[in-house]
Structures are given as structure tokens and as C-alpha cells.
Amino acid sequence: MQSRVVTLEEGGKDPATFLRTNQSRVLPVRILQFLLLFLGVGIVFSFFSMYMIRYFGVQNAITLVQSRVHPCFEEPNILERWIRPPSNLLHTMNDTQLFWRASFIPRIKDYPFKRTPKIAFMFLSRGPLPLAPLWERFFKGHEGLYSIYVHSLPSYNASYGPSSVFYRRQIPSQVAEWGMMSMCDAERRLLANALLDISNEWFILLSEACIPLQNFSIVYRYISRSRYSFLGAFDENGPNGRGRYNGNMAPVVNITNWRKGSQWFEVNRKLAVDIVEDNVFYPKFQKFCRPSCYVDEHYFPTMLSILFPQLLANRTLTWVDWSRGGAHPATFGKADITKQFFKKILEGETCMYNNQPSSVCYLFARKFAPSALGPLLELASEVFGF
Ligand SMILES: *[C@@H]1O[C@H](CO)[C@@H](O)[C@H](O)[C@H]1NC(C)=O
Ligand SMILES: *[C@@H]1O[C@H](CO)[C@@H](O)[C@H](O)[C@H]1NC(C)=O
Ligand SMILES: *[C@@H]1O[C@H](CO)[C@@H](O)[C@H](O)[C@H]1NC(C)=O
Ligand SMILES: *[C@@H]1O[C@H](CO)[C@@H](O)[C@H](O)[C@H]1NC(C)=O
Ligand SMILES: *[C@@H]1O[C@H](CO)[C@@H](O)[C@H](O)[C@H]1NC(C)=O
Numbered sequence: 001m002q003s004r005v006v007t008l009e010e011g012g013k014d015p016a017t018f019l020r021t022n023q024s025r026v027l028p029v030r031i032l033q034f035l036l037l038f039l040g041v042g043i044v045f046s047f048f049s050m051y052m053i054r055y056f057g058v059q060n061a062i063t064l065v066q067s068r069v070h071p072c073f074e075e076p077n078i079l080e081r082w083i084r085p086p087s088n089l090l091h092t093m094n095d096t097q098l099f100w101r102a103s104f105i106p107r108i109k110d111y112p113f114k115r116t117p118k119i120a121f122m123f124l125s126r127g128p129l130p131l132a133p134l135w136e137r138f139f140k141g142h143e144g145l146y147s148i149y150v151h152s153l154p155s156y157n158a159s160y161g162p163s164s165v166f167y168r169r170q171i172p173s174q175v176a177e178w179g180m181m182s183m184c185d186a187e188r189r190l191l192a193n194a195l196l197d198i199s200n201e202w203f204i205l206l207s208e209a210c211i212p213l214q215n216f217s218i219v220y221r222y223i224s225r226s227r228y229s230f231l232g233a234f235d236e237n238g239p240n241g242r243g244r245y246n247g248n249m250a251p252v253v254n255i256t257n258w259r260k261g262s263q264w265f266e267v268n269r270k271l272a273v274d275i276v277e278d279n280v281f282y283p284k285f286q287k288f289c290r291p292s293c294y295v296d297e298h299y300f301p302t303m304l305s306i307l308f309p310q311l312l313a314n315r316t317l318t319w320v321d322w323s324r325g326g327a328h329p330a331t332f333g334k335a336d337i338t339k340q341f342f343k344k345i346l347e348g349e350t351c352m353y354n355n356q357p358s359s360v361c362y363l364f365a366r367k368f369a370p371s372a373l374g375p376l377l378e379l380a381s382e383v384f385g386f
Contacts, residue, residue: 083113085147085197089171095189102192103277117201119223120194122149124176124186125208127156130370132166134211134377138386139165142216147197151176151190181286183263183296191272204266209331209367210318211376213346215386219363227354228313229268232261233301244298246288253284253302261301264318264366274307275300313352319345319362331367337375342383 093101123129129150139146148169150158153176160166171193176186187205194200202223212219223230235258236242245258267275281303289295304312321330332341351361368376380386 079113083115083198085199089149089169089193091172093172095185095192098192099188099276102195103273105273115199116144117224118145118147118197118199119220120147120149120197120200120203122187122190122194122203122205123151123208124190124205125150125152127152127208128158129166129208131208131211131368131373131376132160132164133373134380136165137377137380138212138216138384140386142220145216145220147194147200149190149194151186179291179294179296181289181295184285184299187263187296187300188276191267192276195269195272195276201269202266203269203272204317204364205264206318206364207264207366209369210264210364211366211368211372212363212386213319213342213365213384214360214363215384218360218385222353222360222363223266223317225354226313229271229304229311230266230313230315230317231271231301231304232265232316233259233305233312233314234261236260244289244293246293248288249284252280253306257302257306258298259301259305260297261314262316262318262320263296263300264316264320264364265300266317267304268311271304271308271311274304278303281306315351315361317361317363319365320367329367331369332372333369334371334375337372337379339379339383342379346383 091098129135139148148165150166150170151173152158152170154173158166158170160168171189173189174182174186176183190205191203194203204223214222235256241260242255242258244260245253245255247255281299285295285299285302289298321332324330345362345365347359349361350357350359352358353360
């Protein structure tokens with residue numbers, strides 16, 4: 001303090017002399033001023049910290065300081081955080097939390113960023129995917145237009161390498177049994193996980209016994225240009241159709257609403273959210289569509305036919321052969337895989353596509369045994385175009 005007074009007095013006499021002669025003395029004075037300021041700030045900060053810790057606790061105080069200090073660094077990332085798909089599919093949300101999170105929908109329909117709509121291929125399997133090499137070839141070169149999700153028995157550990165399209169695409173899974181509500185739960189779980197990626201626009205359910213019948217470009221064009229979602233839904237009389245209806249479901253579901261259809265569907269984002277958020281039809285099917293009802297053949301077709309009949313094509317994209325009769329469709333192995341076999345599937349039918357007759361009715365087929373893989377890979381480029 002003493003030296004400060006002296007410099008001021010001297011400077012007052014003759015500023016020019018002061019500058020010239022006292023240059024060396026000013027520096028220590030400045031340093032002292034700085035130290036004092038620093039001390040002051042330090043004391044204020046200590047009091048501030050003690051106050052914060054007393055009132056908010058240590059952890060909260062730290063977070064509070066961080067949130068005060070860093071806002072400029074976090075702001076630009078907020079939109080990106082919403083757009084970016086989850087980097088790790090193995091989250092720890094349970095179904096209640098997952099479905100809630102998946103049901104978020106933007107009400108403004110124009111995306112304020114470049115969004116390339118993707119197809120989510122959702123594989124519902126018990127364990128391994130024996131036809132994976134065929135799918136790898138199908139997807140090759142179309143990165144950015146698809147995402148993959150695999151639901152398998154929780155006891156199964158997948159071991160795909162980093163170069164595989166199935167690498168780390170497994171979602172948290174639970175046991176799913178054919179014909180039971182746990183099967184619909186697994187399908188909803190797949191949809192909900194796929195909904196977390198805002199770029200997924202169409203959702204296809206497949207099994208480990210499914211194969212693609214067309215190349216990716218055709219599949220993408222067919223699905224993206226369709227006005228309808230491809231979900232089998234028909235009104236069938238007899239014991240395996242209306243015969244499975246239970247009158248206790250009325251008036252939420254009446255007998256005239258009852259629909260049947262293959263479980264292998266394709267739905268758009270809107271219908272995917274409707275399926276995940278449903279809590280009106282779910283309890284009715286859970287309670288009154290039991291064992292010999294085969295709930296996975298009725299729940300989604302019936303619910304969506306009641307809610308949005310105008311959005312459904314009422315047919316599936318997945319070919320299957322029921323002609324042999326019995327409770328299960330035919331499975332095809334090595335000996336069945338010939339050009340003629342696929343010619344029959346690919347050219348055998350006409351169907352409606354966007355209200356016009358079309359010769360392309362199926363994009364996928366089932367059921368194929370692991371032994372079919374070799375011949376399928378041999379025929380793929382000639383017959384399927386990939
Ligand atoms: C998920 O966790 C929440 C919160 O702990 C709980 O309320 C809910 O019942 C759980 N849901 C399931 C399906 O376990
Ligand atoms: C799968 O991996 C987990 C953890 O790595 C292990 O505890 C479990 O035994 C494995 N299961 C099988 C069927 O290999
Ligand atoms: C079932 O029938 C009742 C009585 O006719 C009617 O009120 C109800 O809306 C119907 N439910 C559906 C889903 O159509
Ligand atoms: C599908 O069936 C519903 C009745 O359940 C009907 O309203 C709808 O028009 C049908 N879709 C097509 C594309 O014909
Ligand atoms: C897909 O198949 C169609 C018809 O078979 C063919 O014209 C087209 O070139 C194929 N696309 C690719 C990328 O191979």
C-alpha cells in the first residue's frame with residue numbers, strides 16, 4: 001500500500017518522468033494488486049462453495065457449478081442428441097420404461113435436418129441366425145438405409161465379428177413362446193427398440209428361417225412407395241378364425257372386428273407407435289386369447305383393423321407354404337432349392353399394390369433350414385439379383 005501512494009504522488013508531479021524512471025517499480029506493484037485481487041476472489045469463492053455445499057450437498061454443488069459454467073458447450077449438441085441413434089443397444093430400461101420412451105413422437109412433421117428414412121429389419125429368433133451370410137450379402141452396399149435388431153432367447157450369446165451387420169445389434173430380450181402373449185411382447189420390444197432411432201421409418205419382422213427374395217433396392221422402393229403397411233388381416237370363419245374369438249372381449253373387440261393374419265408384418269412408424277403404446281386391446285387379448293387362440297396371429301391384425309383399417313394392405317410380404325396342411329408350414333432344405341422352385345414363388349401370383357395389380361407380391365419367404373444356405377448363396381445373384 002505504501003509504494004502505491006508513492007507512485008501516485010510521483011506520477012502526479014511529472015507523468016513523463018514517472019513513466020521513464022519508475023517502469024521497474026510499477027511491475028511489482030501490479031503483481032501485488034493482482035495477488036490481492038486473487039486473494040479476494042479466492043475468499044469469495046470459498047464462501048460461495050461453503051454456502052453451496054451447505055445448501056445443496058457436494059455432488060449437487062459441483063453439478064450446479066458445471067451447469068453454470070458450461071452451457072455454451074452443451075447447447076449445440078441438444079438437437080444432435082435427439083437425432084443420433086443410441087450407440088449401444090444394450091440399455092437397462094425395462095419394458096415399461098422402454099415403451100414410454102419409444103412412444104415419443106414429434107408433432108411438427110417437417111424434420112429440421114436431413115433425414116434419410118431407414119428400414120428396420122427386426123429378427124425374432126431363438127438363437128443363431130443360420131442364414132446370416134445370405135443377409136450379409138443382401139445388405140452389402142446399402143449402409144445408411146437400414147438398421148438391424150435381433151431378439152433371441154436371453155440365454156443365447158451372439159458372437160458376430162465387427163465386420164458383420166449383426167455385430168452388437170442384439171437387444172435386451174426375454175423368453176418368447178409361440179402362440180403366447182410373450183411372443184407379442186417380444187415383437188413390441190423389437191418395435192420399441194427400433195423406434196429409438198428416429199430415422200427408422202418402416203419396421204419389418206423376420207425370423208431366423210426367413211430369406212429375402214429381391215435385392216435391397218427393390219425391397220426399399222417397394223416398401224417406401226407403398227401407401228399401405230403390409231400386415232395380413234382377414235376375417236375367417238371356422239374354428240381357426242372366428243372360432244378363436246372370446247365374447248368377453250366385447251365391446252372393445254366384437255366378433256365382426258376379429259381378424260387373423262401371419263405374425264410376419266411390415267408397419268410404418270405411425271403404426272409401430274400405436275402398437276407400442278396400446279393399453280386398451282392388450283389386456284383383453286392377454287386375458288381372453290389364451291393357449292389355443294394363438295394370440296400372435298390375432299392381436300395386431302385385429303387391433304389395427306379396428307383403429308386404422310385404411311392404412312393396411314391386409315396382406316403380408318412374407319411367402320410361406322401351408323399347402324402340406326398341419327399346424328406348421330413347410331420347411332425347405334438343401335434339396336428344395338432350385339431355380340424352378342423360386343420361379344413358382346416369384347411368378348405365381350398377382351396382388352394389389354397401391355390399388356394396382358402387381359406381379360411382385362412377396363419380398364421375403366420362409367421357412368428355410370440351415371442346410372439351404374449353400375445352394376441359396378449359389379443361386380442368389382441369378383435368382384434374387386444380389
Ligand atoms: C419398470 O420399472 C419401473 C420403475 O422401477 C416400475 O414401476 C415398473 O413396474 C417396471 N416395469 C416392469 C415391466 O417391470
Ligand atoms: C453368455 O455370456 C454371459 C456373460 O458373458 C455368461 O455369464 C453366460 O454364461 C453366457 N451364456 C452362454 C449360453 O454362453
Ligand atoms: C362393438 O359393438 C358395440 C355394440 O354394438 C359398439 O358400441 C362398439 O363400438 C363395437 N366395438 C367396436 C370395436 O367396433
Ligand atoms: C383392408 O381391410 C380393411 C377392413 O378391415 C379395409 O377397410 C381396407 O380398405 C383394406 N385395405 C385395402 C388396401 O384394401
Ligand atoms: C436389383 O434387381 C433389379 C431387377 O432384378 C435390377 O434391375 C437392379 O439392377 C438390381 N439392383 C442392384 C443394386 O443390384
